[in-house]
Amino acid sequence: MSRLIVISNRVSVPKAAGAAGAQGGLAIALNSALREHRGIWFGWSGQETEEFTGHLDMQRNEGVTTATIDLEPQDIDEYYNGYANRTLWPLFHYRIDLTEYDRSFGEGYERVNARFADSVTPLIEPDDLVWVHDYHLLPIGSMLRQKGVKNRMGLFLHTPWPPTRLLVSLPFHERLVGSMLEFDVIGFQTEEWLGSFLHYVEKEMGLDINEDGTIDYRGRKIVARAFPIGIDYTEFVEGAKSDEAREAHDHLKASVRGRKMLIGVDRLDYSKGLGERFESFGRFLTDNPDQASKVVLLQIAPPSRGDVASYQQIREDLERKTGHINGAHADVAFVPIRYVNRGYPRRQLAGFYRAADIGLVTPLRDGMNLVAKEYVAAQDPEDPGVLILSQFAGAALQLTDALLVNPHSIEHVSETIKLALEMPLAERRRRHEKLLASVRDEDVVHWRDEFVKALFGKDGEGARDEAA
Structure with a gap:
């Protein structure tokens, strides 16, 4: 052999x-x-x-x-x-x-x-x-x-x-x-x-x-x-059922206090479209002021390649945009963007994914993007979240029942966030069932x-x- x-x-x-x-x-x-x-x-x-x-x-x-x-x-x-x-x-x-x-x-x-x-x-x-x-x-x-x-x-x-x-x-x-x-x-x-x-x-x-x-x-x-x-579907689903994942889910759910939550998990990289993502979320808050205190974006972005100048620049840019959007839409008890520069173990991430109503995966260009597949695998099939996915991610060719967006269009992504938040349960279940079949059958x-x-x-x- x-x-x-x-x-x-x-x-x-x-x-x-x-x-x-x-x-x-x-x-x-x-x-x-x-x-x-x-x-x-x-x-x-x-x-x-x-x-x-x-x-x-x-x-x-x-x-x-x-x-x-x-x-x-x-x-x-x-x-x-x-x-x-x-x-x-x-x-x-x-x-x-x-x-x-x-x-x-x-x-x-x-x-x-x-x-x-x-x-x-x-x-x-x-x-x-x-x-x-x-x-x-x-x-x-x-x-x-x-x-x-x-x-x-x-x-x-x-x-x-x-x-x-x-x-x-x-x-x-x-x-x-x-x-x-x-x-x-x-x-x-x-x-x-x-x-x-x-x-x-x-x-x-x-x-x-x-x-x-x-x-x-x-x-x-x-x-x-x-x-x-x-993804390793079997391993990931088993991890999503672990005590660690459940604790992460429950803690995050409690912290948002009944608000709807969007989640992004990306290495800190200009290819991930994080600046455009923040601007799109800011546009959503501006266009939907009645929702401004009811929706939270959790962005997890571990730093990478800190010795390369373009990566230092993207971090500074995101910190500035976070401050601008939070300053415009926060109040004393609430900030709309939680921007976290650290990584988490996979089981905790599975719990975070399951707690989120929307997976916001909007790279400007990506070979595949496994976060999109992990988000789908982590969802409760009885009450699944909605995946918003960049048309320029490789995963978009497989995950066609996601809400596909042009991440360069701030207006398009903003409108799609609203559509996802208002999507009926029956449609969420139908889309998730098809997405899950792809993730399960074409695993790593x-x-x-x-x-x-x-x-x-x-x-x-x-x-x-x-x-x-």
Whole structure:
């Protein structure tokens, strides 16, 4: 049986269910696959070292083997803070105005990918399957091939893939995409991102796209497909029934004192549309003054990437908007926006979701967005809340019974909040039933199994043909 080698920027070490900082559904699904396939999860430890040595820290926790390396401060600055999060991340989220092109960023990105390849190659056995995750490691497939790795390898991109007209603004874009084509399977969250990738390789690289969607490249056929990711439905629903979730639900319900509540849970990032969300809620309060003291927005937004200037700016902007809206609509016993800059364990979040009458998920651009699916899974089917979802989130292609909105239109989102608050119970139940079926049937285990099946290939063998 082939082992599974997972390679990602960071490694998630298994933790106790429900613990603070506990794993998300993705980590749970990958750890399950690694246990099943006797695999190894390789990546950066998150720690700095004065001088890179390539030393591997091998650990085994809950039946999963992890292997991590430390990086030098320059590596972190150029590879992670630089190329990954100041070049690729904004570009892939259509924010070309925030995209920074710096030669040192690109050099650091390739250097760290090469260090990953050097460190992980000795761990890969001939029959192993190699599964690489996300935009941090796009060139590593090519580097592993150069080191003689013939195994079947797959790449899954968790972010959007930008249209060709945006991608060509990236220096050396042809080399970056060419290195990705050394993978045997390339997965995207949605058909839209897949279509953008296929358009690029056809128009910019002159490659042939077959009727089955495979790409002809240097005598090989590369599988490019959409694999929409889901949540760990079973684990999340069980957690939502826990004492911790019930306590969180009851405490939050009591604190709003009978008011209707909207909830947003997002990492603090400009792609999440938080500024536009606050403005939309403020517009709702202004247009519906009779509701101003009857509705609360709880926004949970843990900080991230604090070393990047654009993230510092978004935090300052949100604090200013929160103060402005609360100042205009609060009274001595009530504020309409509760803005919280910290994270919560998943079980507590499940309780918060269940307590909320509306899930407000309005990113400007998102690869998938699992908060939308978690909100649906957490609801009481007898009295479910309403999901308001950005049409630009990948999840919108699956969750079509949500109230879909254009997050750039403050007026549209404001009017949709009013519609959601007034929605009859029968319609809420009907929409929730269909949403829940999608979340349940296309969960993270289904996503993982579909990708691994594609990675095995039709013959089910782990290694490439020598002739490849």
